[in-house]
Amino acid sequence: MRTAAxxxxxxxxxxxxxxxxxxxxxxxxxxxxxRTLSDRGYLVIQGQGSARRLAAAHWKALxxxxxxxxxxxxxxxxxxxxxxxxPDLGLAPCRALDGGAMTPRLQALAAAVAAEGEERxxxxxxxxxxxxxxxxxxxxxxxxxxxxxxxxRADRLEDPAPLAKGFFEDLLAGPRPxxxxxxxxxxxLAARGVSGTRAALAADAxxxxxxxxxxxxxxxxxxxxxxxxxxxxxxxxxxxxFADKETRRDLDALNALAAALSKPELLAALxxxxxxxxxxxxxxxxxxxxxxxxxxxxxxxxxxxxxxxAAAAAxxxx
Numbered sequence: 001m002r003t004a005a006x007x008x009x010x011x012x013x014x015x016x017x018x019x020x021x022x023x024x025x026x027x028x029x030x031x032x033x034x035r036t037l038s039d040r041g042y043l044v045i046q047g048q049g050s051a052r053r054l055a056a057a058h059w060k061a062l063x064x065x066x067x068x069x070x071x072x073x074x075x076x077x078x079x080x081x082x083x084x085x086x087p088d089l090g091l092a093p094c095r096a097l098d099g100g101a102m103t104p105r106l107q108a109l110a111a112a113v114a115a116e117g118e119e120r121x122x123x124x125x126x127x128x129x130x131x132x133x134x135x136x137x138x139x140x141x142x143x144x145x146x147x148x149x150x151x152x153r154a155d156r157l158e159d160p161a162p163l164a165k166g167f168f169e170d171l172l173a174g175p176r177p178x179x180x181x182x183x184x185x186x187x188x189l190a191a192r193g194v195s196g197t198r199a200a201l202a203a204d205a206x207x208x209x210x211x212x213x214x215x216x217x218x219x220x221x222x223x224x225x226x227x228x229x230x231x232x233x234x235x236x237x238x239x240x241x242f243a244d245k246e247t248r249r250d251l252d253a254l255n256a257l258a259a260a261l262s263k264p265e266l267l268a269a270l271x272x273x274x275x276x277x278x279x280x281x282x283x284x285x286x287x288x289x290x291x292x293x294x295x296x297x298x299x300x301x302x303x304x305x306x307x308x309x310a311a312a313a314a315x316x317x318x
Contacts, residue, residue, distance in 0.1 A: 042058050070258075072097075139222075
């Protein structure tokens with residue numbers, strides 16, 4: 001935790017020629033990183049070259065970015081190559097960042113990575129395969145599967161239990177069963193080690209209703225197919241976004257900032273350096289970022305302060 005004692009000690013120990021606060025940021029993040037911090041609204045930098053100075057720093061936003069740094073680095077790694085299935089990829093702190101380095105493109109990428117991770121874990125944790133049996137399409141890539149999705153939204157239901165009865169009666173064992181659906185159902189179950197599917201279908205069809213065991217198999221079949229379909233779509237979306245040049249540029253910038261902020265006490269040292277900065281000569285000038293609600297871009301307002309005596313002597317504005 002940064003305290004007044006830390007700041008005071010830093011100022012007291014400073015001697016000789018000390019780097020200006022803006023130089024400390026350039027040293028810590030590099031020129032590209034410092035520019036990114038400025039572009040994303042964390043810093044307000046005035047002047048160019050040797051005349052540049054730090055006009056303002058959004059310390060609260062920098063603290064939030066520092067706290068989320070490990071999560072942001074996990075996002076960068078997972079976007080390039082998904083890690084083994086896990087119940088939590090640790091992306092929540094990074095996704096919770098509001099604006100700044102977490103651009104809309106990166107929010108979309110993080111959502112795709114999270115969706116892919118959730119579907120992978122759901123399949124692995126239930127001992128289901130991540131892919132269809134060789135040569136077999138996903139249920140929702142078939143003509144009858146697409147019709148089922150359109151009629152019953154079967155590709156969106158997390159719990160397909162309400163669909164089991166209709167699926168059995170309409171596609172598997174009704175007056176006119178769909179042979180392609182029967183073959184697909186039997187092949188997916190066989191790949192999972194379940195045998196005797198056609199015999200069970202025939203027996204329940206003769207009784208006129210699906211038994212509890214068969215209904216459980218149908219529910220598991222529909223659920224796994226939906227998850228595999230979701231996994232395929234999320235993976236395609238992640239790869240599409242990762243291949244986008246603008247998204248990669250934003251991701252590389254975020255990862256570089258997160259790597260720098262992972263150094264212990266870096267932000268405390270930067271804030272201490274800012275606290276020790278002497279005021280500039282002449283009337284102080286400053287800039288504030290005004291961000292209207294609902295507007296993605298910030299506009300800068302520059303002001304010049306006058307002494308009370310000068311303000312009293314100046315003619316009143318009408």
